[in-house]
Amino acid sequence: MPQDIVLEIPFPARINPHTEAVLVRHMEWLKAAGFLSSDENIERYLTWRLVELAGRFYPDALEDDLVLGAQGQAFFFFFDDLFDSHLGESPAAAYRICYEMAALARQSPDSTWIKPSFPLARLWLDHWCRAQEGMSAAWRERAARHWEDFFLSYVTEAANRKSGALLGTDQYLKLRRLAIATEGVLDTAERCGRFEAPPEIHQSMSILEIRDITAEVVVLANDLHSLEKDQVNGELNNAILLLRSERSYSQDEAVREVRDMVHKRIARFQQLGHEIYRLCDDFALSAEQRAGTRRFLEVNRACMRGNYDWGRTTDRYSKVGIQHVKRSPRIEDTVAHTTERRPENIRLHTRQVAPAAVGSNPRSRGSRVGGNSVSGAKPTG
Incomplete structure (x- = not known):
């Protein structure tokens, strides 16, 4: 099983001591909010071990802050x-939903011009409002851009999939490190840890490269762990x-190459x-x-190591998870049903928002990647 492949990620394995307590609160919240209703889906969700993942990403967070971090992980995977579904191959349908989410990220906290039109959007907006509490204007701007x-x-x-x-x-x-949501995890780590690295450090080329390395290490480890799930799906x-296709590698050769790519990036991270x-x-x-600044380096280490440790144990990528994928690629519950209305029928409340409000930032993915002739990478997880 690819989950057994060993990577040399020389950072300590850590997990938050509040993880078990937060799991109880997390499941009560998901069931009360209606996001998990059947015993089958509750069982499937638990096999993913997302609260454990949050505990590894945010090992020093207080219990209430880890609740917020776990909520974010639930959103990432549900989204x-x-x-x-059809959304993954319909650019127009994906745009209607994603524009709404991006516009919500750019909207000022006291504005109601844009209203979430489906339950998962409301889940995220609650998470986003709570995440901003106590954070600086620089953090809020940076995190909004990443969202x-x-x-x-x-x-x-x-x-690109459509093409x-x-x-x-x-x-x-290049595309995957932007889409895997590691930037959001790192921003949330500052919020859950109740600290911030200074803005000048965040704007340095060294930190920007460190963030890219962290994302790519997560991508490559995830691709190793999820290989069999991806093939079934x-x-x-x-x-x-891709390496097998591009370079005519055997699977063993491609796996060795990916391991080398991870180790080279870790070495560069240490240098930076x-x-x-x-x-x-x-x-x-x-x-x-x-x-x-020191703590921000630590959360990058925790992100790389935590994702690796979780990826080796979660049943999302195991034989158990593969059997779930064969029955359905996703949890068919409230989360999925919210988009079973054809997205072209969703009306976004954005008439009072200037067109430049979304996608106007020169660092945004829409402007940096959208025009490239690349096909769609798989979504996160």
Whole structure:
């Protein structure tokens, strides 16, 4: 099983001590909110171990903050699974839903111009409002941009899937590191940890590269762990499968190449970590700002290692998960039913929003990736 493949990720394996308590609260919330109603779907969801994943991503969070982190993980996976349907191959349908989500991310907290039109959007908006509490304007702007990029990436993926072209490995990683939601995980880690790295550090090339490395390590580990699930689901956009097609590798050769890619990125991450401490001197940062910078490096390490440890144990990618995929690629419950209305019938409450409000940022995925001739990478997870 690809889940057994060993990667050398030399960071400590950690998990939040509140994980079990948060699991109880998390499941009560999901059932009360109507997102899981049948025993079969509750059982399937539990096999994914998403609260454990949150516990690994946010090992130092207080219990209430870990509840927020677990809520975010539920959203990521539920939203991703929406596109295991006609949405995943319909650019127009994907745009209607993703534009709404991106517009919500850009809307000011006290505005009601844009209203969520389906339950999963309301779940996310509650999460987003809570996530912003106590965070700086710089953090809110950065996190909103990352959410906007994440949502609009699904439109790019749907449009490119529709074209039927296969990605090259480099193109795949460029798109996938933007779509896998690692940026949101790292932003949430600051919120759950009740700290922020200073804005000047976040704008440095070293930190931008570190974030990209973290995302790519997560992508590549995820592709190893989910290989069999992807094959059963008919998903061709997986680094192992792309390497086999692009370079005529055997599966063993492709797996070795992906392992080497991970290890090279980890080595580069370690090198950049030392450069960050030099930047702290260059910017004459205070002791508090330096502590925030150190903690941000730690959450990147926790993200890479936590995703790897979780990926080896979750049943989302195991034989159990593969059997679920054979029956249905997603949980057929309230989350899925919300989009069974054809999305062209969804009316977004966006008439009072200027067209430039969404996708106008030069770093947004819509402007950086949408025009490239690449096909759609698989969604997260």
